[in-house]
Amino acid sequence: MIDKKTDAYSLEIGVSDEVKELIDERIEQQPKVEKSARREILRVDNLKMYFPVTKGLFKRTVGYVKAVDDVSFRINQGETLGIVGESGSGKSTIGNCVMRNYKITGGHMMFDGLELESQTPKQMRSVHKKLTMVTQDPYASLDPRKTVSDIILEGPTIHKMYSSKGEARDIVGQMLELVGLNPKFAERFPHEFSGGQRQRISIARALALEPSFIVCDEIVSALDVSIQAQIVSLMMKVQQELGLTYIFIGHDLSVVRHISNQVAVMYLGKIMELTDSDELYNRPMHPYTQALISAAPIPNPTADRARERILLDGEVPSPINPPKGCNFCTRCRFADERCRQEEPEMIDVGNHHLVACHRVAGN
């Protein structure tokens, strides 16, 4: 296994001394915690997000799309939770629920001692200083009429984090350098940049708030593979330097493994397996995870050809009408009568390895 620390720095972009000073300053401000005693920063219990399906003139509710159904997880400060799954499995919905973009159907979310679901919109505005998001599409998320400097200063202006134009200029310069862009770009407009550069601007905008938690919603999915590597190592570098916590949503298994401490595998709105990233990839327990990992290519043709390939039949069932019992039972090669009748519970098989599968529980 590659050591993450060295790997993150191997793709490092040059950072000037000023920025290093700034980073040191901010690291000092962060409470120093040993890895073993890391503080829990986000705790999500039994999160449910059902979208009503309406019909007819009077918008009668005829059913619900269970986008996220009974999901629980915890994230410690300075760590990353990766969420993987097929499209429509509810990955992004979790991110949006945490950001309070939706009114959640049920469950509890505790962020840094605050109960997120009971915050008023006004209170949420100050919470968003610490808890922010970087979105998938770098083309839509930057206001075309604002310069890069306006975009980066949006958060600091909302929260009145600077008092003079000089300070504002410093923030912009530092942020641009931190994400590896030339500070000369400050007065340019977003349409003058490429996708990767725009995503960096997007990241700089989030970092300018000095947040402690960032939800990264498929931030590399819209980018080229070479740019993906740059952005991921940028995110890891910034995380180590500023002690940030991430939820990293993606569908590329190797990218998510690279950045995450923990990985949650989602299928049809439920977490199927949740464990440390290395444990998950080395010892996948859930049949769905096994299928996913077997589908991911290995950069070694001989090994790639030799390994067992698990093919899944059929389509993902509709989330409006999920199968009875285990959500995965329609496509699982081990499914038996019990799987079709009874919903599996999340069980800890040891080593912080949580799996929702009857077969694993039975062993």
Next chain:
Amino acid sequence: MAKSEMKKKPSFLHELFKTKKIAALGLCLLIFFLLVAVFADVIAPVKAVDGQIPTSVLEKLQPPSLKHPFGTDSVGRDLLSYMIYGCRTSVILGIVCTLLSTIVSLIIGVASAVIGGWFDLIVQRFVDAWQCVPGMLIMLIMMSILGNGLIQLIIVISIPAGIGGSRMVRSAAIAVKDSGYAKMSTMLGGGQLWKMIQHVTPNILPMIIMNLAGSLGGVIMMEASMNFLGFGVSVNTPSWGAMLSGQGRSNMYVAPWLAMVPGIAIAIMVFASAMLGDGVRDILDPRLKGGVGSYSGSKLKKIVEQKKQDLNMI
């Protein structure tokens, strides 16, 4: 300290005069009309008495001559002086009404789109109901309640126009408020007002400005028809619209200059505002920079040379 080098943006006027010559011409024409309106008492060859041009029955319906460059009307008023004084009413009314109606529709439309939900529903049904009643009827009712006068006329013309225009603003604003960057502003801690002012309004501004420029002519004609119905500023106060729709129309075959002069004046003003609006929109929207015709021939060569020099310097 690391500093981002912020080069000073070229000033708006500088850019307008340098890159949008026709728009600059429009601006000059509007300023010219404004100056004429302000200094009417100084410029006019025949001075007004109590806001009215003196009549002389002996000189009625005279064609343009040295004494009366634009001729005279059916009661012997000097048309040039009449136009100069009429500029006051028309320019003030035109500019103030278009601005006011735009502001009204901007506030209603943007608030309705961004706040959404029940607020949007109620406001939009009110706008629908308002649209069902003929505009002229509402104006006449409002006018008869408020009475004659310039300020009343401004209110009566601009508020109905603003309410009507708010639907267009709303539909444009809805598209912007659902965009990635507007949603992102909420996730950075911005409130509704921040979203409205910082993201939605600037992004629909090009459309608003085009619309604003187009409605100027309509306002001047609206004033003319109100005048025609006897609800104008005041029956004898000079105004372009009144001359065009009143005397100009009835004496069209005998004295065509009575219709032509105010007609051309209105046309120039509408043209000027439309061109200015077009240019301002191009400058305000950075994506339209360097569009068709902006860089061609010698200009393009010059830019390429400049870029090459810049590269050599680095």
